[in-house]
Amino acid sequence: MTTKAQTAPLIPRSALFGNPTRAAGQISPDGKWLSWLAPRDGVLNIWIAPADNPDDARAMTAATDRPIRQYFWSPDARAVMYIQDKGGDENYLLYRVDLASGEETTVTPFENTRVELVGASRTIRDKLLLGINNRDPQWHDVYLLDLATGDLTLVLENNAYAGFLADDNLTVRMAMSQNEAGGTDYFRVENDTVEAEPFETTAMEDSLTTAPAGYTTDGKTLYWIDSRGRNTAALFAQDTATGDKRLIAEDDKADIGSTMRDPLTGEVEAYAVDYLTTEWHAIDPDIAASLEWLGERLEGDFGVNSRTDDDTVWIVWNDPLVKPVATYIYDRKAGTLTPFYVSRPELEGMPLQPMHPREIASRDGLTLPSYLTLPPGSDADGDGVPNAPVPMVLLVHGGPWARDGYGFNSIHQMLANRGYGVLSVNFRGSTGFGKDFINAGNKQWGLKMHDDLIDAVNWAVDQGIAAADKVAIMGGSYGGYATLAGLTFTPETFACGVDIVGPSNLETLLSTIPPYWAPMVKIFHERMGDPGTAEGLATLRAASPLYKADRIEKPLLIAQGANDPRVKQAESDQIVGAMKSAGIPVTYVLYPDEGHGFARPENNIAFFAIAENFLAECIGGRAEPLGDALKPSSAEIVEGASHVKGLDAALAS
Structure with missing residues (x-):
């Protein structure tokens, strides 16, 4: 007997796994430009268009081999930037494309190097802090990048730390290092020097559920997603002067996940709890009103991709689940929701399942x-x-x-x-x-x-x-x-x-991890088995x-x-x-x-x-x-x- 499943239209593989028509829509910080990823000669590249004339689009990049999959706007809105590796080796370099001239430059022109973003600023818009491991593949040194000139200035040579956190002044404020227990030690950094003793620490049991979540723009508050002394990770605000912490949000079934932060102050305005489905909870009344307004007009799940600095325009994605994902331009001041694009329009009318x-x-x-x-x-x-x-x-x-x-x-x-x-x-x-x-x-x-x-x-x-x-x-x-x-x-x-x-x-897996994972290897040993001990090696081989x-x-x-x-x-x-x-x-x-x-x-x-x-x-x-x-x-x-x-x-x- 023929079933309905056998007679439903066959969804072409290309419609599901080929290039999207558009993806990763954003709006520039100043609100003047729209950007997205779309094919150029069959390969995903970055495109932009004036926000007041979305049809006047032009490709900003010309990748011909691997698709560009991650990009962002420079804080000064004068360039789009992206990271790219070679053949999947995960040695990501950073590239900058100037809006006015269209000139593309390789910001980090190094071999066998993986670049990380350490810090960006809402007030110092012509600079970024980068972590670069071209000196020693295990360790990312911190550099200050001048976006206008491309100059890289060494801020901190690193021979001991797995990562860093900076404030809005692009001052390195914190260093992180894995401790012997498999947890994490957090050290204050003063005048680009790491203090000897940690001011916060976690045991191994909290190592995957506790982490700092960034500073407010004024540097007075440090947010944490923190599971210490509890099961699920809650959202806390810590006074950086006194060290006092204030509970903002918690949930019994799931960790606090994403947050929405004010583009200028950096203060948390809403947070998400993702158990079986994602539920947003607003702290700020204006954000609550906007999320409610969107929820009344959009079917299924939605979220915010990008926001202007003045927070008047959002780029909003919408996943109706049984229709292709769509993206909209939400003008909060005008109260309008304008279609931007449908990522895979060829799926419209296809028998997508809940x-x-x-x-x-x-x-x-x-x-x-x-x-x-x-x-x-x-x-x-x-x-x-x-x-x-x-x-x-x-x-x-x-x-x-x-x-x-x-x-x-x-x-x-x-x-x-x-x-x-x-x-x-x-x-x-x-x-x-x-x-x-x-x-x-x-x-x-x-x-x-x-x-x-x-x-x-x-x-x-x-x-x-x-x-x-x-x-x-x-x-x-x-x-x-x-x-x-x-x-x-x-x-x-x-x-x-x-x-x-x-x-x-699993024994050879652990012996061949990338060098930049070495500062975190203790976590693998604690959670999988330590190949340096007879018991651990036996556990790994048995599994x-x-x-x-x-x-x-x-x-x-x-x-x-x-x-x-x-x-x-x-x-x-x-x-x-x-x-x-x-x-x-x-x-x-x-x-x-x-x-x-x-x-x-x-x-x-x-x-x-x-x-x-x-x-x-x-x-x-x-x-x-x-x-x-x-x-x-x-x-x-x-x-x-x-x-x-x-x-x-x-x-x-």
Whole structure:
């Protein structure tokens, strides 16, 4: 019998994973210019237009290889600036494009260097503070950048600290360093000299849930997101003169997340709590009125991308969930909401599916905030349970110290459109739900963290959501590790797996971290296992899928970026080699021009073309034929082309 899911229009891969029509809309600080990312000759570049004439657009950059994905306005509104790496190596350099002349300059013309923004000012608009690790890759020295001349002046040579915080005068006020316990020590900085003793410190248990959140413009208040002495991280304001702290906001279920700050004073005006969905709470009455006004006019979720210095104009994104994301220009003074763009207009009218937030109980009593998307037509009454069990993909997030959230998700939509239920689970160790939830994952890679995923699969089967013999596991980074763990530790649970840049050997993973992560390595040892101790090394090896590769009995697809600085190519090479030695088939796709994930749309489209045809053979969904999807990409099929329907033919054409 043909189901509605099988007759729903097939959403083209290019509509989900190709270039957006526009993205990342902003308004210049002075309100005179609109900016966004859009394709130029097929590659995402920065475009601008006068705010009073949005149709008079021009491209400001001319990237021809990798898309520009992060940019910002200089504080003086005289330039747009962006960071870019080479081939996914994550050595980000800073570039500046002058508005008047169109001239582009490389602000940090160094090799093997990663630039960080240390500070920007609301009052000193022609300068920035940068962290640059060109002297020693482990340590970022602090430099003052003169935006007008491009001159870099050394402010502080760094040989001990993981990061710095500055105030609005571009004065370095704080240095951070990991302590022996795996927590963080915070040191005052006076006259560019770091004090000997910390004025604040955290234990390891608070290391991922406590951090300073910046100074007000006058420097009198320092904000903290802080979990010390509590479970969920609350928002505090600290008097910098007396050290006294005042509680601003807290929530029992989730950490305080994003804040809205006054563009000129830096004072917190609103904050967000993100448990199953995001809820904004305004402190300032005018901000409360604006958020309420927007909420009455926008369907689904929304947020503020960018604000003018006088706060009269906002760039607002809107995610209706079952329609493509749209962006608007909100004139607060005039009370108008003007369409700016729809990021992916080709998705309009497509059968996009709602996402259902769910709470799933783990076997030992934790609550796992999760998200479920179902195939079109499979859930007649819209209650989040299909009329009959469906094939399912367990989509596992990376990190693992990150989280899944509510909102439009291209992978969820593609997989649901192909006939699968899609379940994303915030397993223990995920962030955002309090420190107890994070710390429950300490040294639990492949153990209780993996149990949570199995519990979620069992829940989906018990609820009549998933067909027990047609569950795949898929994910990137830690999600790739979870895929390998699923097929080695619990080979009976999953019908197949898709591993994207996942580590297979935790010992070699920790021995090859990027040099600029070295100041924070203690946190990995405390939360994963210390390879310098016999006990820690045994923990890491026991949790490494590489040593159990001979247990794999279900189809496996592996994708890897050759330039990945976090999860080296050797992580995929090792397990592919072990599987070949054991005579176990595997399909291995390598991208020579990518790193930790795939930035180029051509490579993303090629990967999902392979992945959806792989899944269709394993668990019976439908797939858009491979066609010519591989031709524009750099994909190299290292092993196992014959295991994916149509892949041999696509390579031969």
